[in-house]
Amino acid sequence: MRRRVGLGAIQQQKLAAEKYKDKGTDLQESQLEQMTKQMEVFRVKLEEFAMKHKEDIRKNSQFRKQFQEMCAAIGVDPLATGKGFWSVLGMGDFYYELGVQVVEACLAANHKTGGLMELDELRRRLIAARGQSAVHQEITNEDILMAAKKLSIFGNGFVVHKLGKGKYIVQSIPGELSMEETNILTAASNTEQGFVTQKQLMRDLGWTEYRSKQSLDKVLGEGLCWIDMQANDEPSYWFPSLFPGRTAQNSTG
Amino acid sequence: MNRFAYVEARLHENETFVSRDRNVKIYDGDQKTEFEEGEIVLTTHRLFWGRPGEIARAAITLCLPLSYVISLSEETASSNFFGRKTRIIMHLRPPLPDKAPGPLESSRATHIKLSGKNGMSVEFHSALRETINARIWEISLVSETIINGANTGTTSPMSDSNDRLARIQKRTGIGGIERSIEAKARETDENIALAFQDLSVLMAMAKDMVGLSKTISNKIREQKGEISDDETVRFKSYLLSLGIDDPVTRDNFSSNTAYFNSLAQQICEMLLDPIEEHGGMMSLADVYCRVNRARGLELLSPEDLLHACEQLNGPIRLRSFPSGARVLQLESHDDALIAVDTLEKVQAAESLAVEELAKQLGISLLLAKERLLVAERLGKVCRDESVEGLRFYANLLLQRAMD
Numbered sequence A: 001m002r003r004r005v006g007l008g009a010i011q012q013q014k015l016a017a018e019k020y021k022d023k024g025t026d027l028q029e030s031q032l033e034q035m036t037k038q039m040e041v042f043r044v045k046l047e048e049f050a051m052k053h054k055e056d057i058r059k060n061s062q063f064r065k066q067f068q069e070m071c072a073a074i075g076v077d078p079l080a081t082g083k084g085f086w087s088v089l090g091m092g093d094f095y096y097e098l099g100v101q102v103v104e105a106c107l108a109a110n111h112k113t114g115g116l117m118e119l120d121e122l123r124r125r126l127i128a129a130r131g132q133s134a135v136h137q138e139i140t141n142e143d144i145l146m147a148a149k150k151l152s153i154f155g156n157g158f159v160v161h162k163l164g165k166g167k168y169i170v171q172s173i174p175g176e177l178s179m180e181e182t183n184i185l186t187a188a189s190n191t192e193q194g195f196v197t198q199k200q201l202m203r204d205l206g207w208t209e210y211r212s213k214q215s216l217d218k219v220l221g222e223g224l225c226w227i228d229m230q231a232n233d234e235p236s237y238w239f240p241s242l243f244p245g246r247t248a249q250n251s252t253g
Numbered sequence B: 001m002n003r004f005a006y007v008e009a010r011l012h013e014n015e016t017f018v019s020r021d022r023n024v025k026i027y028d029g030d031q032k033t034e035f036e037e038g039e040i041v042l043t044t045h046r047l048f049w050g051r052p053g054e055i056a057r058a059a060i061t062l063c064l065p066l067s068y069v070i071s072l073s074e075e076t077a078s079s080n081f082f083g084r085k086t087r088i089i090m091h092l093r094p095p096l097p098d099k100a101p102g103p104l105e106s107s108r109a110t111h112i113k114l115s116g117k118n119g120m121s122v123e124f125h126s127a128l129r130e131t132i133n134a135r136i137w138e139i140s141l142v143s144e145t146i147i148n149g150a151n152t153g154t155t156s157p158m159s160d161s162n163d164r165l166a167r168i169q170k171r172t173g174i175g176g177i178e179r180s181i182e183a184k185a186r187e188t189d190e191n192i193a194l195a196f197q198d199l200s201v202l203m204a205m206a207k208d209m210v211g212l213s214k215t216i217s218n219k220i221r222e223q224k225g226e227i228s229d230d231e232t233v234r235f236k237s238y239l240l241s242l243g244i245d246d247p248v249t250r251d252n253f254s255s256n257t258a259y260f261n262s263l264a265q266q267i268c269e270m271l272l273d274p275i276e277e278h279g280g281m282m283s284l285a286d287v288y289c290r291v292n293r294a295r296g297l298e299l300l301s302p303e304d305l306l307h308a309c310e311q312l313n314g315p316i317r318l319r320s321f322p323s324g325a326r327v328l329q330l331e332s333h334d335d336a337l338i339a340v341d342t343l344e345k346v347q348a349a350e351s352l353a354v355e356e357l358a359k360q361l362g363i364s365l366l367l368a369k370e371r372l373l374v375a376e377r378l379g380k381v382c383r384d385e386s387v388e389g390l391r392f393y394a395n396l397l398l399q400r401a402m403d
Helices: A006-052 A054-059 A061-074 A093-113 A119-129 A141-154 A180-189 A198-204 A209-221 A246-252 B122-134 B136-154 B157-171 B173-195 B199-204 B206-224 B231-241 B256-277 B284-295 B302-311 B335-349 B354-361 B365-377 B396-402
Strands: A116-118 A159-164 A167-171 A195-197 A226-228 A236-238 B005-008 B017-028 B038-043 B046-050 B060-065 B069-078 B084-092 B111-116 B281-283 B316-320 B326-330 B351-353 B381-386 B389-394
Touching: A006 A054, A006 A061, A006 B173, A006 B199, A006 B206, A054 A061, A061 B206, A061 B231, A093 A116, A093 A119, A093 A141, A093 B231, A093 B284, A116 A119, A116 A209, A119 A141, A119 A167, A119 B231, A141 A159, A141 A167, A141 B284, A141 B302, A180 A195, A180 A198, A180 A209, A180 B354, A180 B365, A195 A198, A198 A209, A209 A236, B017 B122, B038 B122, B069 B122, B069 B199, B084 B122, B084 B199, B173 B199, B173 B206, B199 B206, B231 B284, B256 B281, B256 B284, B256 B302, B256 B316, B256 B326, B281 B284, B284 B302, B284 B326, B335 B351, B335 B354, B335 B365, B335 B381, B335 B389, B351 B354, B354 B365, B365 B381, B365 B389, B389 B396
Parallel strands: none
Antiparallel strands: A116 A167, A159 A167, A195 A236, A226 A236, B005 B060, B017 B038, B017 B111, B038 B046, B046 B060, B069 B084, B084 B111, B281 B326, B316 B326, B351 B389, B381 B389
């Protein structure tokens, strides 16, 4: 083999190394593309089978488990009952299945919403996460309301509030388990003075306007804080238990 | 049908006769073929079909290696005017490139059917099923390749060097890598298409497909971080992966009580860890979603779930709040225990307001208030209501008396 010496050789080697690297990324990308395509095929097929062969899959316990494993790996919803004759009467599996999906969509978003979501937003999320077939896609707000109604036997842990004409908000966390107020308290105690404002919550906690307003109203309603409307730009909410000097007073008293 | 090859009907070494049937015709997919009224012989390795007498003479007959068979299924058709007959359906892998010539060089069908005037005999059917499950041909295939490997030195130098050339071409350089990746991807595509053509085929190939689906999602996760941009899909995938092997179903129980009891037990086993992670409480809607995802296709109605939860009496209990919300909670959240625990917290801080306890324990205000009220009801703490709000102190009256 020819020996390579000198600057030219080094540069050439460098160039070659770079080319190899480029080729490597190319290969990896095309492989990813392949995999994504295969996953898509898998998704479509699994959805189709879940819809067509539900009963047969259920009958064979070993295969049922394997089917579930595949659904889990690819992220396919095994529940795919269409809106049949019975659902007109509010019966059958359709609304029960939708109920599972509704709760799931809410739970998945809770870290962002704090348990409150508008119905339209919920529908959008459901459609995105359900399958691609028409059975999966055609769900109306009324369907979601009906599914939520089926969950009402669980007490009011999962409720739909009517806001106005055709506007609903879905509350998926009962007050007992909601951490909203506690989070406000923590935010307030992190300030020197012991008060918060709506803008501050939106900035520090990344909350939406609706979410922060709703929670502040709740804290106020519970009688846990006092509102000060005299501030320049927006009202501030003060917590007596966090008044400066309070702890010092306690220890001396 | 294009998997068949013309072969002399002689047994190989290690190969033994298993079963035979007469008056058999072969379908290519759903199409009838000219191969009718023949004799079929099953060996441990292959399936032969010949015109009557041909197999006995060891003439050239049609032969299908059993290694092509993925799975078997059957169908019934009406026979003449009375009765029904059974046809055997054999689902097959794609033909190997080096297959010897056969009666049909190309076919779109991926299955063949065996049928006869009166259908296939039950004996032959069960023999075929057992033979295919036994997979005896796999054992000898391995030993054959070993022998072939040892013999390469003695084969003609021409074909040997050709072989080597082909191998070198296959393996070396970036082109080789690309080629092998491409070939592998094509194979995977074919496998997926094959597996999902029919439920019985998918069942037979389920193990491979489960592995494949996991490999694909792992690879994608490695490179993209997540299998999907959609939060809900990711959460779904997570919940489904916590599946239970044998969901309790109503069909297996004669009485409702027994059914709900076993259901309650299964729910308890399944939720113990998640509830603990959630700080000891979980709302029933949350439970409904999780339980049903773990059950996969065995959907449980909200009514049944509620009934089962009412039966719970182990480490998890159903609990209703005055607000109407219902949750499952750990037994350790029992009132008496909570009261003692709350008293300790109050004593440590001298006095506590609801919001202080909530912050300390990282729970909601309503729960914190409830804990303090429980402790008050049981005489552990007492309240001080003032303009500054509601505060709780240790109940010294009862505490002293007990000392």
